[in-house]
Amino acid sequence: xxxxxxxxxxxxxxxxxxxxxxxxxxxxxxxxxxxxxxxxxxxxxxxxxxxxxxxxxxxxxxxxxxx
Amino acid sequence: xxxxxxxxxxxxxxxxxxxxxxxxxxxxxxxxxxxxxxxxxxxxxxxxxxxxxxxxxxxxxxxxxxxxxxxxxxxxxxxxxxxxxxxxxxxxxxxxxxxxxxxxxxxxxxxxxxxxxxxxxxxxxxxxxxxxxxxxxxxxxxxxxxxxxxxxxxxxxxxxxxxxxxxxxxxxxxxxxxxx
Numbered sequence: 001x002x003x004x005x006x007x008x009x010x011x012x013x014x015x016x017x018x019x020x021x022x023x024x025x026x027x028x029x030x031x032x033x034x035x036x037x038x039x040x041x042x043x044x045x046x047x048x049x050x051x052x053x054x055x056x057x058x059x060x061x062x063x064x065x066x067x
Numbered sequence: 068x069x070x071x072x073x074x075x076x077x078x079x080x081x082x083x084x085x086x087x088x089x090x091x092x093x094x095x096x097x098x099x100x101x102x103x104x105x106x107x108x109x110x111x112x113x114x115x116x117x118x119x120x121x122x123x124x125x126x127x128x129x130x131x132x133x134x135x136x137x138x139x140x141x142x143x144x145x146x147x148x149x150x151x152x153x154x155x156x157x158x159x160x161x162x163x164x165x166x167x168x169x170x171x172x173x174x175x176x177x178x179x180x181x182x183x184x185x186x187x188x189x190x191x192x193x194x195x196x197x198x199x200x201x202x203x204x205x206x207x208x209x210x211x212x213x214x215x216x217x218x219x220x221x222x223x224x225x226x227x228x229x230x231x232x233x234x235x236x237x238x239x240x241x242x243x244x245x246x247x
Contacts (some may be wrong), residue, residue: 010202012208014187017112017217018200024219025114027197034190034198 075181078131078154085126085153093226097127105130108177108211110204113218115229117185119234120220124184125153132182135169170203173217177211190228 022029089095103109111132111198113124133154150157156176158169176183178196184206189201208215222228227234 007202012204013208013215014200014202017204017215018185020217021112021114021219022197024217025116025197025220025221027116027192027195030196030198033201034188036194038133046084057171057191 075131077152081152082126089123089126095127108180108213109182110208110213110215111182111184111218112187112204112215113220115188115191117223119227123223130163130182131182133176134184147160157169170207171202173207177213
């Protein structure tokens with residue numbers, strides 16, 4: 001088993017264990033590590049830009065520069 | 068941890084005294100113990116909601132168990148003698164090779180046919196939720212070839228919440244179940 005596959009197996013097993021613990025304890029499961037502060041900070045979602053948005057933004061900028 | 072003929076005697080005594088103490092102070096509801104093997108290696112994976120989790124689990128099990136605990140417990144006079152007597156394996160949480168050494172120590176425990184406990188969340192839950200599990204337990208189980216028993220602990224956060232200095236006298240519930 002290569003290292004990637006091995007890690008996937010470990011991850012899959014521990015996820016199953018955590019599922020069982022959730023069933024037993026009644027806790028709400030959150031898919032992040034405790035103490036992982038980066039995950040608790042607000043996330044700004046990235047958006048896919050469209051050509052039309054870029055064109056209208058350029059027009060607005062042009063109009064502002066002319067005005 | 069001693070490996071001589073007296074190995075396990077001190078943890079057994081501490082467990083016996085601790086069991087009498089906790090059953091007098093709190094109303095414990097323990098189930099699923101019959102699923103634990105009477106001998107041979109096994110890993111117990113409880114959730115972690117209070118400082119008392121490891122102690123309650125240790126005191127209510129019919130066998131000795133070695134737990135991972137943060138190395139800072141060895142700096143406090145309140146825990147520096149009790150934790151090793153209970154079989155705690157200190158983990159240096161600065162990471163790298165220091166925390167990797169814990170897995171070697173845990174593997175030695177399991178190779179001796181003993182129980183090993185590890186809270187896979189890595190630290191106590193501060194908000195009551197169950198966090199993502201770290202893979203140390205499953206790595207050990209696959210290396211040694213032993214079962215993992217998930218354990219659900221309920222109520223210890225009411226007895227001693229994460230920021231409380233001392234426990235309160237209340238009831239606690241613990242449940243256990245097997246999974247290989």
